Amino acid sequence: MDFFARQAKVRSSTRVLVVLFALAVIAIVFAVDFFVFTVFGHPWIRGDHLGVYQRRLITFTTLGVLAVIFGCALYRIRSLSQGGSAVAEDVDGVLVPPDVADPKLKQLRNVIEEVAIASGTPVPDIYVMPQERGINAFAAGYSASDAAICVTQGCLDHLTRDELQGVIAHEFSHVLNGDMRLNIRLMGLLYGIMALSVIGRQFGWSGSSRFDDSERDADRKVMGYVLGLGFIVIGSIGYFFGRLIQAAVAREREALADASAVQFTRQTAGIAGALKKIAVVPEGSLLDVDNRHEVAHMMFGDVDPFNSWFATHPPLMQRIRVLEPWFREEQLLSLEQSLRGGLNGYHGLATSDDDATPAKKELPPLEWPGGADVATAVVPAVAVVAAASAPSNVAPAANFQQARAVRQSMPSSLIAAARKPESALALALALAMSEHEELRPRQRRFIANAFGDDVLCATDALVTDEMTLPAAQRMPLIALAFPALKQLPEGRLETLSTTLEAIVGIDPQVELDDYCLVRLLRMYLREAAKPRSAPVEGKKKIPACRESLSLVCAVVAVYGGSDDASARRAWLAAMNQAFPGETFQWQTLPMEWQPKLDRALDDLDGLLPVAKEIVIQSLQSAIQADGVVTSTEKELLRVVCASLHCPVPQLSEAA
Structure with a gap:
């Protein structure tokens, strides 16, 4: 599945989110109306006035509940308006400075920088949750420009460099595929529908304590407890729907992000090893921070031992077996014993010239069913299968290794x-x-x-x-x-x-x-x-941006071609890709093309995702028309993809 198909999945998830949120709001409003009507709907009023009173009571109650839900949701979304850094700091994340000296934090920064270069995105803000011993991580933000990646201290303590790399690659797939904006919206909506539970606790337990024990206030105190208990029960409806929404929106996206991590690194051992360690370390992937449920849908692993209904991630063994079909649950015992014995310990720093960390003794290889030869034969096959199901427009392993070499040089x-x-x-x-x-x-x-x-x-x-x-x-x-x-x-x-x-x-x-x-x-x-x-999904179709696409393709063709004839062939190949069967007149590159190219790129950013896919395919046709991919063409394609908020596609030096 490529980036653009993934965008369709995000839109589908958004529709599911809207439907479930609407059902949650309806259920909460009905429950509050029923409760208020039961308690206050039968006063001493008689006759026609009773019906008027009841209608007004239900109207005001409904409007009040809606105001609380949507007001709290908007407040929460607004409080996260600074993007990924606001989310990371909200869960007690601590910013990792660029010139950090600690070897674990330096390794984390190096890995994130390498993945950012490979994926053609700016390096995100890097945070660590120093009090969290479980193995977990998340990416948050509205776009790649304001993204933040936050990992727990458990990731630094338990994971090798390859395993950390797998986790970070998993999180970058969320950065590239538009999951982060949906995640922040989901945080706001969950806050809104769960607000009544908080109000109920405050009203019932704190509010009733303001009354003394006199006989005059006894009825009020009882009423306070009754109202508080009622709102807590009603709030549990919001909690139920909140967990259900998280599970419905997050579970499939997490499985796809695992596959994306394999494509980034071209090996399954890293992310599979991280998942195995989650299974065997005492803390697992659990979090202790108070508002962990708000971010459960964006984490690398489950933050609580949810039941299957509310789990935000596929079962752990299922995730491992997708990556390594031969793996058996009993093999976790061998890994647990090795960790307890101190081999590779809970300090999994790997050797790296750039990380400047000492070598650590690696775990002995596990015994695979059928012997080592079978395992050796299966690993590449699984990597290929997983990569085939991952977004094909994400930078391949060659780009990833090249990014590391570029950074180190x-x-x-x-x-x-x-x-x-x-x-x-x-x-x-x-x-x-x-x-x-x-x-x-x-x-x-x-x-x-x-x-x-x-x-x-x-x-x-x-x-x-x-x-x-x-x-x-x-x-x-x-x-x-x-x-x-x-x-x-x-x-x-x-x-x-x-x-x-x-x-x-x-x-x-x-x-x-x-x-x-x-x-x-x-x-x-x-x-x-x-x-x-940051721009959201556009609405325009490709014919509406014909002139803009023609200019962009002309710039790519002229600067990528060796002469005028090759530039014309490259431009024609691109236009035929976008508009098959039509005839075209050569787009002469104007003298001052820079401001026009700026406007053209902004125009193309307003396209539908499926139309952007056509644009990227057209540019690839232009670049590969002469059979050679130059560094100039790569850098120009990187800028175009960034302007269209798309991942950089796979390109080899010789097309």
Whole structure:
């Protein structure tokens, strides 16, 4: 299943969510109306006035309940308007600083950065729940630009690097496939329908304590307990529907995310090993934080021992056997004994040159049914099957390994600059500086006027290293710097965006890599500043964006082709892919194509997901028309996919 089919699943989940939420609201309103009518609906009023009184009572009760539910839901969603970081901090997550020295946290950051580079997304904010000993994690946010990934301390203590990598890849699938926005909405709706239970406890137990023990207040105190108990019982309806909604929306998505993790890493051992350790460690994947039920639907594993009705994830052994069909439950005993014996212990740091951590003794191999040869033969087959069911537009294993190599080969001075806000600012400016010496004096004046001499000096110091940077490392470096850039004040970020455009706009013939960098960074910063304003699913169809698609394909064809003839062939292949059977006139690339390309990309972002799939397929046809995929084409495709909020498709060097 690819990204666009996954979007259809998200829309289906949204419809299920709306239907179940509506049923929950109806059930709660009916229950409250019945309870209030039973208690207050038969007063001393007689005659026609009784009917009027009862109708008004039910009307006011219904409106009051609806106001509480929707008011609480909107309040909760608004409280999470800052995106993923707000969700992580709400469950006591602690931000991991970019320049962290702790080896476990450094390994976590390295793994997340590698997956972000491979998937073509900015590095998310990284959080740890230091008090949670269970193995769990989640991704939250409205878009990739404001995403946060949060892991428990149990992940750091128990998992090897490969296992941690599998968990992080699982969470990135939620980032890429649009699950996060639905998750935040679900948090708000659950808060609304569960609010009456909280109100009931407060009203019944705290409210009644305000009355003394005098005979005059005895009736009021009893009434307080009765009302409180009634609202608690009614609140249990909301709790029931809340758990049911979580299970209905989350379970299938979690199974698909497991398959996506296999495609990221091209091996099942990592995520399967993490699931096995959840099965054997005493804490499992359980959480202790008070509001754990709010985030249960977005976690890597179950936060509570729910029964099968309310479980937000498939059974643990079922998840393991999808990845490793030969695995048997009794083999968990061998793993548990190995862990207790200290082999690989509860401190699963793996060897890695970049992580700078000592080697740890690995677990002895488990005995597979049929012997080692059978196991060796089955592993690749299972990996292929799992990958086939995963989103095909997610970066393949080759991209993942390449991302790690790209990150490790970056100059240490540039990586250090990407870690802190002010130096990341200077780095972004240095990356935008022209290779042409005659243009730099004017660019330097722009920087000095906008930020002062200190930032200009810091930028100059980085330019030398930046000029030797391969093209394939420029945008990954921006992805690494993004968490630090987000920490800058809003006004400084606006000045950065304006200055970058001015620097690049000095040269009428803007170099493509400079355009790509500025476009990507500007879009990331805009969405991070206002997470809830991130674009949602579009409504337009492909014929409505014909001119925009023609221009984008022309840019890809011209900059990817070796001559005019090859560019025309590539453009024609793309247009035939999008509009089969039609005739076309060659789209001449205008002199100042940059602002027109900006408008074209914004226009294409308003397409339906199925139409975006056609756009990506057309671009792939253009890129692969000459049988060679260049780094320029890859970077341009990365920018187009980011602008359309789609994952980067699989491309090989030789198509």
